[in-house]
Amino acid sequence: MATSSDLPTGPTDQFTPSPLNQLLYGHIHSAAVRAVAEHHIADRLADGPRTAEQLAADSGLHAPSLRRVLRLLAMHGLFTQDEKDTFGLTDAGQALRTDVPGSQHAVALLFTDEMFRRAAVGIPDAVRTGTTPFEAAYQVPFFDHLAVSPGERELFDTGMASMSGRTDDLIVGSYPFPAEGTVVDVGGGRGGLLHAVLRRERALHGVLFDRPDTVSDHVLDTEEVRGRWSVRGGDFFSSVPSGGDLYLLKRILHDWSDEECVRILGAVREAATPGTRLLVIDSVLPDNGDPHPAVELDIVMMMLVTGRERTAREFEDLFSRSGFRLNRVLPTPSLPSILEAEAV
Numbered sequence: 001m002a003t004s005s006d007l008p009t010g011p012t013d014q015f016t017p018s019p020l021n022q023l024l025y026g027h028i029h030s031a032a033v034r035a036v037a038e039h040h041i042a043d044r045l046a047d048g049p050r051t052a053e054q055l056a057a058d059s060g061l062h063a064p065s066l067r068r069v070l071r072l073l074a075m076h077g078l079f080t081q082d083e084k085d086t087f088g089l090t091d092a093g094q095a096l097r098t099d100v101p102g103s104q105h106a107v108a109l110l111f112t113d114e115m116f117r118r119a120a121v122g123i124p125d126a127v128r129t130g131t132t133p134f135e136a137a138y139q140v141p142f143f144d145h146l147a148v149s150p151g152e153r154e155l156f157d158t159g160m161a162s163m164s165g166r167t168d169d170l171i172v173g174s175y176p177f178p179a180e181g182t183v184v185d186v187g188g189g190r191g192g193l194l195h196a197v198l199r200r201e202r203a204l205h206g207v208l209f210d211r212p213d214t215v216s217d218h219v220l221d222t223e224e225v226r227g228r229w230s231v232r233g234g235d236f237f238s239s240v241p242s243g244g245d246l247y248l249l250k251r252i253l254h255d256w257s258d259e260e261c262v263r264i265l266g267a268v269r270e271a272a273t274p275g276t277r278l279l280v281i282d283s284v285l286p287d288n289g290d291p292h293p294a295v296e297l298d299i300v301m302m303m304l305v306t307g308r309e310r311t312a313r314e315f316e317d318l319f320s321r322s323g324f325r326l327n328r329v330l331p332t333p334s335l336p337s338i339l340e341a342e343a344v
């Protein structure tokens with residue numbers, strides 16, 4: 001298959017592989033991924049390759065259509081396909097299984113869900129007016145919608161936990177977490193990162209803080225961290241738990257506008273004392289416009305919420321507006337970096 005660097009850059013017709021034509025097929029690719037995720041095709045291939053007919057017979061699907069979808073995704077590296085039309089999983093395709101560590105099955109269902117698709121349709125309007133497409137489509141901000149839609153909240157929280165599952169250990173390995181004291185994870189979801197931190201530092205205590213419906217499904221109740229955590233539900237625009245020696249904000253600030261970030265950081269600053277450290281764990285965009293994987297995530301933010309991905313300088317500006325000083329930016333082997341700041 002041609003890679004983007006092999007593709008012609010000049011004028012082409014509709015059928016010649018080109019960057020433009022690949023982009024125009026984007027919605028087809030994500031719908032095809034949705035089809036195999038919805039029908040658990042990767043789980044059905046866990047024991048080895050099978051034909052579309054065998055897969056379809058198992059699960060009551062339409063074999064010729066399934067074969068065509070699998071052929072497309074084989075061309076894009078999720079499946080193998082041999083001359084007998086037998087399909088297997090590539091390393092990349094294994095991530096669509098539900099039973100593997102770091103499974104991306106829940107992420108695939110979230111990113112291809114109707115909420116994301118309806119919001120994406122509004123991108124041209126956003127470019128014209130600056131409005132948030134999700135709000136225009138649903139008449140309510142994204143997180144307010146989740147608060148009253150238990151099914152979609154479950155989908156979102158599971159997708160977030162699944163994204164975190166791949167990165168939490170990489171983050172924990174990239175920072176010298178304190179050996180004791182209390183770490184507060186603000187907007188910590190179901191607590192995957194906090195659990196990974198407490199597993200590593202056996203005398204450290206932790207507080208998980210998020211919306212009440214989210215923390216009620218936390219994952220902290222395990223033997224390894226027993227007796228060293230508590231959970232609080234609340235609104236980080238009002239207040240966050242005080243008494244932390246270290247505060248975490250992972251993939252929070254990118255959800256919010258600068259003004260909203262200053263309010264969240266302000267609530268953390270209220271809870272902290274001078275010298276208290278804060279780790280903001282988010283993607284950091286290069287400020288010279290170089291390509292970066294978070295540029296795509298930035299468009300997801302644009303279509304769903306008021307936030308965006310930021311450069312280190314933009315984060316530094318948010319810190320200085322809310323009583324923090326940026327100490328350093330540490331890369332991780334994953335997409336997010338760790339911005340270490342200190343309350344002044």
Ligand SMILES: C[S@@+](CC[C@H](N)C(=O)[O-])C[C@H]1O[C@@H](n2cnc3c(N)ncnc32)[C@H](O)[C@@H]1O
Pocket residue numbers: 143160161164186187188189190209210211214234235236237249250251252255
């Ligand atoms: C993008 S998720 C990140 C979750 C987690 N930190 C992670 O990295 O997986 C944003 C989190 O912010 C939480 N959140 C949104 N609005 C909130 C609010 N007003 N107060 C507290 N938490 C909130 C959501 O429930 C969600 O868990």
